[in-house]
Amino acid sequence: MSRRATGYWAVFTAVVAVLAVAPLVLPPFWQRFVTEILVWGLLAMSSDILIGYTGMVSFGHSAFFGMGMYGAAAALLSVEPPNLWLALLFGLCAAALVAMFVAFFATRLRDIYFAITTLVFSQIFYVIIFTWTEVTGGENGLTFSQPPLSIPGIFSTRFTTETLHWFILGVVTCSYLLLRRITQSPFGKVLQAIRENEPRTRAIGYHVERYKMMAVMLSGLFAGAAGVLYALQNRFAAPDFVFFLISGETVIFNVMGGAGTLVGPVAGAAFFLLLREVVSRFFTEYYLIPVGIIFVLIVVFLPQGLLGFLRRRLNE
Amino acid sequence: MSVGLPLDQIAIQTVNGIVNGMILALVASGLTLIFGIMDVVNFAHGDLVMLGGFSGATALAMTGNFWIALLVAIITIAMLGAALHASTLRYLLGRDPLTTILATFGMSLVLQKYAIWQWGPSARNLTAPITGQFTLFYLQYPWYRVATAVLAAAIIGGLYAFLKYGRYGIWIRATTQDRVMAQAMGIPVPIVHTVVFAIGAGMAAASGVLFGPLGGVTQTMGADFTLRAFIVVVVGGMGNLGGSILASMFISLLEAYASLIVSPAQAVIVSFVALIVTLLFRPTGLFVPTPK
Numbered sequence: 001m002s003r004r005a006t007g008y009w010a011v012f013t014a015v016v017a018v019l020a021v022a023p024l025v026l027p028p029f030w031q032r033f034v035t036e037i038l039v040w041g042l043l044a045m046s047s048d049i050l051i052g053y054t055g056m057v058s059f060g061h062s063a064f065f066g067m068g069m070y071g072a073a074a075a076l077l078s079v080e081p082p083n084l085w086l087a088l089l090f091g092l093c094a095a096a097l098v099a100m101f102v103a104f105f106a107t108r109l110r111d112i113y114f115a116i117t118t119l120v121f122s123q124i125f126y127v128i129i130f131t132w133t134e135v136t137g138g139e140n141g142l143t144f145s146q147p148p149l150s151i152p153g154i155f156s157t158r159f160t161t162e163t164l165h166w167f168i169l170g171v172v173t174c175s176y177l178l179l180r181r182i183t184q185s186p187f188g189k190v191l192q193a194i195r196e197n198e199p200r201t202r203a204i205g206y207h208v209e210r211y212k213m214m215a216v217m218l219s220g221l222f223a224g225a226a227g228v229l230y231a232l233q234n235r236f237a238a239p240d241f242v243f244f245l246i247s248g249e250t251v252i253f254n255v256m257g258g259a260g261t262l263v264g265p266v267a268g269a270a271f272f273l274l275l276r277e278v279v280s281r282f283f284t285e286y287y288l289i290p291v292g293i294i295f296v297l298i299v300v301f302l303p304q305g306l307l308g309f310l311r312r313r314l315n316e
Numbered sequence: 317m318s319v320g321l322p323l324d325q326i327a328i329q330t331v332n333g334i335v336n337g338m339i340l341a342l343v344a345s346g347l348t349l350i351f352g353i354m355d356v357v358n359f360a361h362g363d364l365v366m367l368g369g370f371s372g373a374t375a376l377a378m379t380g381n382f383w384i385a386l387l388v389a390i391i392t393i394a395m396l397g398a399a400l401h402a403s404t405l406r407y408l409l410g411r412d413p414l415t416t417i418l419a420t421f422g423m424s425l426v427l428q429k430y431a432i433w434q435w436g437p438s439a440r441n442l443t444a445p446i447t448g449q450f451t452l453f454y455l456q457y458p459w460y461r462v463a464t465a466v467l468a469a470a471i472i473g474g475l476y477a478f479l480k481y482g483r484y485g486i487w488i489r490a491t492t493q494d495r496v497m498a499q500a501m502g503i504p505v506p507i508v509h510t511v512v513f514a515i516g517a518g519m520a521a522a523s524g525v526l527f528g529p530l531g532g533v534t535q536t537m538g539a540d541f542t543l544r545a546f547i548v549v550v551v552g553g554m555g556n557l558g559g560s561i562l563a564s565m566f567i568s569l570l571e572a573y574a575s576l577i578v579s580p581a582q583a584v585i586v587s588f589v590a591l592i593v594t595l596l597f598r599p600t601g602l603f604v605p606t607p608k
Contacts, residue, residue, distance in 0.1 A: 057414050057417070109595055111413065112417065113595065113599065115414065117591075117595060119546070120543070120546075120547065120588050120591055120592070121588075123588065130581070131581050248425075251418065252422075285429075285432075286430075288426065289426050289429045289433070292422045292423065292424075293426060295418075296422035299415060299418045299422060300404060303415065
């Protein structure tokens with residue numbers, strides 16, 4: 001192992017260890033807060049595959065996230081007794097189905113057209129969920145009880161705040177390692193080639209559309225996982241989470257943290273949630289006024305995001 | 317089940333579609349003008365409509381005259397637009413249009429929350445300046461709706477004439493065609509950009525006020541207008557003024573007819589589908605003569 005790699009794994013282990021210990025030492029409010037950062041961080045990472053690595057800005061991630069939530073809700077409400085793994089499976093399948101649909105149509109388009117189409121797609125699902133009251137609960141959404149943490153045939157216990165946090169940390173860490181492996185694989189390199197120069201990648205002989213579709217589907221799958229985790233934590237699925245504001249926030253996470261780094265968007269999510277928490281103490285429900293202004297300033301002055309900015313400053 | 321076509325209902329929906337289409341065209345033509353000249357995809361355009369409606373409502377409460385309120389709202393929001401452009405968007409010139417989506421999305425969040433802070437969460441209803449009605453089949457149809465369509469058409473016609481024949485209109489068209497060459501010919505390009513953004517904002521404000529008596533002014537109408545204007549502008553071809561006006565009519569009529577069959581909330585899906593079909597077969601827009 002090279003020194004660089006050793007350093008990386010040391011930092012990685014340290015961060016995971018800190019996150020694992022966090023619920024044991026933090027007061028209840030911040031326990032929840034850290035868990036939430038992990039969930040939104042996973043959503044941010046999933047969209048980074050598109051935004052940072054393939055260069056396609058998706059404004060439709062709320063659709064995948066929301067379908068993850070509703071898929072989990074469907075499993076927990078229809079199957080007795082509620083099963084954690086079934087919820088995860090249902091959520092992932094729902095998100096994957098939607099992602100396949102979106103990928104098929106949206107990947108034919110580029111740049112702003114891709115952004116607008118994904119936005120429109122997420123709104124289609126929002127309208128369907130919002131108006132199909134008999135199945136989705138319409139505006140009120142669905143509520144359900146938390147499934148027990150279980151390994152079939154071995155054990156089954158109720159979730160506590162700590163075990164839920166560790167479960168979510170486990171899923172997010174595995175997803176991160178998987179996503180990291182994907183971005184470093186030949187497949188990931190092709191995605192980055194598409195970002196850098198699409199016509200040339202096509203000319204070399206890669207089937208660009210197929211790679212883009214794969215990227216959208218992968219991204220949607222991980223976003224769906226984030227949706228399932230959020231549903232598990234909060235025990236509800238609501239149409240608000242399919243609305244495009246969530247997609248916008250996902251893009252904000254990426255821009256704030258620095259897209260194309262995987263870790264950056266998670267840091268962006270943490271920064272955004274912290275900022276919201278601090279600012280809303282002074283501005284109550286109008287926290288989006290200062291947060292929005294800060295976001296615009298970052299877009300204008302730090303296009304690489306906070307992490308990119310720090311990296312450049314450190315390299316100087 | 318009746319087999320014959322409900323002709324009277326279709327006729328009413330046609331008139332409705334045209335009225336809504338003209339209001340939408342007013343929003344979309346500003347959006348497309350802004351995109352055409354400076355590659356800014358304005359996510360906050362619907363919020364300018366909403367703010368226009370609210371400042372119109374405030375001015376109406378103060379002066380009691382609808383037309384003065386309309387004028388006040390247009391001027392206020394045009395100035396706001398100029399300020400937004402001069403303070404922020406100016407620096408994004410030449411960057412990827414995606415950056416402008418992000419920046420204007422941030423602005424949209426700020427403007428929306430500002431509206432709640434300033435005007436509260438309740439909806440405002442503007443009283444229509446024209447109260448007369450005429451009989452359209454079995455309905456008493458208000459003249460105000462017709463007047464709205466005519467006024468919107470007049471504003472768009474005025475813009476078109478200005479762009480075609482006005483001295484500064486020619487500056488705008490020149491800048492749209494070739495920014496660098498226009499600059500070389502002595503046209504003050506940065507000022508032209510700011511003015512165009514102000515014009516677009518003013519038109520958005522006008523449609524907000526005109527829409528006020530029809531549907532009321534609410535905080536959430538911004539997102540709705542932004543989305544519909546986006547759909548229209550893409551269907552009509554980004555940056556194509558005539559195309560976006562035609563597309564506004566097309567989409568509004570489509571939604572009006574669809575609401576005969578399904579609920580108005582679901583009728584929106586029809587325009588979503590229209591957008592997707594357009595993007596699949598004519599990605600540069602339906603009403604562009606020669607796709608590039």
